[in-house]
Amino acid sequence: MAAAAKRRVVIRLVRAFTGMPRWAPVGMGTVVVLVAAYLSFGSMSTVDVRVDGLPAHPITPAAAGSGSVLVAASVPADRLRVLVDGREATTDPRGGALSVRAAGLADGVHELRIVAPRPFPWFGTTTTTRQFTVDGTPPGLQVEDSLHPEAAGQPVTVTGIARGAARVTVAGHTATPGPDGAFSVVVDRPEHEVSVVATDAAGNRVERTLTVHTRHPGMRAVHMTGLAWTSEALREPVLDMARQGKIDAVELDIKDESGEVPYDSAVPMAQQIGAVRGYYHARQVLDQLHGMHLRVVGRLVAFKDPILGGASWRDGHPERVVQTAEGTPWSGGGYGQYAFTNFADPVVRQYNVDIAAEAAALGFDDILYDYVRRPDGPIERMRFPGLTTTPEAGIADFLRQTQVAVRSHHAMLGASVFGISVNRPTQIAQDIPQMSRYVDYVAPMVYPSHWGPGEFNVPDPNRQPYDIVRRSLAEFARAVQGTDVQIIPWLQDFSLGVPYGPAEVAAQIGAARDDGMPSFLLWAPNCRYHDQPLAR
Template structure:
């Protein structure tokens, strides 16, 4: 104890003997040394790096990296040893690096100290860039048992953190397989796989429903009210010669011939209500007969006249001078505007109502522009080609009809098979949005020489077999079916059972066992038809 006290006393004596200036200098050096050691001991925690998660990032996310430090002036950012530019962004330095390739990378942030002779603080982080979307495999199409029936979606995925089928998440198994049931699929089902970096793989699966087939005849609304016409057709069904009856919903006069509740149909005075739809459907379905609703779309003089006279000329196809397009023998106001949203909605509402009532199919007719030179027409509001507008109308309809349990078809001119712009019926575009196409290949409607047939009207087998072969080729690679309209009427040449049977055989020669017969008077040559089988 005495020695320690003696040492302390000597130290105090030495300090007392030292000049005050020396004491100040020594003290300052000690403070500086301690400050230097403190600054040198600063760790990476003094630099904050934002926007750099633990998982891989997409290339675009490199630009989301931000550096925060006490003083961002003079901050240097290096990626893989190469300095990259930064910009000030609300007190932080935002990285401005483009073209950073996939793979692992080193991010180094160098923050200078002040004064400069104290050196700098260096912070290092590793990150991975990933621009490759997950590997996703599904079928191109789905085939449920019928409209509005559930469908199973299966597939495999690799490197995904999330998978969605029709907007709902599913969990893949350890091998990447997944499955989901979509209860009421729309026309298309989308599958999306997303990885940790946010890369997405998307697949759109088209829902195709195989039509059960039909051997059909057509009846107008008024024909159904005629005992003789109705009963003759019902007898054909009882004998198994036909299995389907097509009934008008809205005909070419613009009349809505069933007891529709569509508001606009009542507003324009179109509803005639010749038959009670539910009663007729119940009767025919009890007989095992399918029922197709024929819906004449854009040839609609009732809607056309009501629109024009009611101050809505935009709902009518016009001449270049702004007058209603008369389209030859069709008359004024005959063709409504297929690109007008009110006209489109009116027809879709009727189609949707028919499907909800229980019609098995809705088959559009006059789903086209009027014939004539397109450059002489004014179609208000048309922003695309007429062909695309018609196809989009069918797309909208199919979603609503399918969801209510019915299938959708489109009747088309025979010439549409190789002249898609003539009346805006492009078979390839239409085939995407309908379940079947019904070409009107009536022999009397072909010009001499078509398909190498000199007089088509007198050679029904030849013209039908060749024209349907062209339609079959036009839809190759799709799931759409061809169900042709065949001629059971005389126009220039007398037609009887032999001519009708020849057309049916021509369809069969193309693998088409389904057909619809058209007779304007609704009287059919049943002798041309044998029992199904």
């Protein structure tokens, strides 16, 4: 507006404010008033615009479309026009301001424009612009798939590259990547998995979960039941083998296939259902065996548990028991009623986890599950209440749940599996690659007497212990190839169909060793072992 025109406008306004008639002259004093009015109205011609929720750093597309950007002005909000990249934006009133939603924006620089009308008596509009950057691309994250502490519970160093990340969080510890994205974080007490999250300035994040594997030190072990340990006639020969260096580990039942808990367990449910037998005092046995520098493995029979199954059914909890299609307790395979508990039931799972955790806390070096599977038989005739995934995935997830509890007490976790599981994973719900994600070792029961003629091209497995063990374990090695999981096989020291003595036991040990597996567990139902093949 020209100066003369502005002067005429101000004179008219002053006359209006002061009541001066049109013919009254304007003197020098009035000029001062006119100038003040001019300046005052000049400042009123602008519009104060405020934009909140639009940071200087990039934002995600989701944030741009969330309505978190607020626009307010010194004029009513309903008189504002808001444009993003020249197009009308979607706005909603919010407490005297406008919430701006700009969904679907591509990565890059964008413009927010607010057009506001000038207040009376000024005409036209004022425009305020803000530039902002949208970034919907998460940072690049490169880390190893697994971690290798020296021993369970020992620190690990997590290193990697997080390009474009503003921060990296590793197991709750936050680090700032270098210019090249490199980072390094020490985790003092890693659990079975370590989470690594890289986040950029916009809030985009990418997460990787690293498996913590601890290499088992190896063992040459024999199995003992809880009752056998109370028998001097059975216990002392085992201790003699240890004194002679023929074995370096003992595997001892902590819950057996009858459902009995043979040690002095304090797990509430074990006490409640009458499973605790107290055949041995765990602390005393552990002190004795550790004093002999022996590794102690707790054998925990998971889902074959007639004590828990029977108690659950009687107490009105049929969901804890594997059922037939008609809803009766599964009894196929000669196991008997209530024998198999439901691996999908959270109470059943927690009961086993509680025993595993208690044993690990007491000092058992390993927890080795047995019967960590469904019953064998036609699955279409079985019901697993609460199962929402495949049986194989359900079993693997149970091991994941247990590993957290066991690792927290610095013990290792193993799973005993059928020999057939290596190439028939759905037959009893033991998928070796899935299970291997959550255990430190797999213990396949490759007993020669349990293979049918022709398995792995071995005509008579029971009479060819070396051949069947060598070939079946080679298949297990291929199943876990590329992982840190070890194979520690169960070998046969009993006669079933064919007499087994020192030569047959030695043949199996030699086959495992030739497959690169020097560790083993021997099974004899009567807990009497041939010690000749065990001489180093």
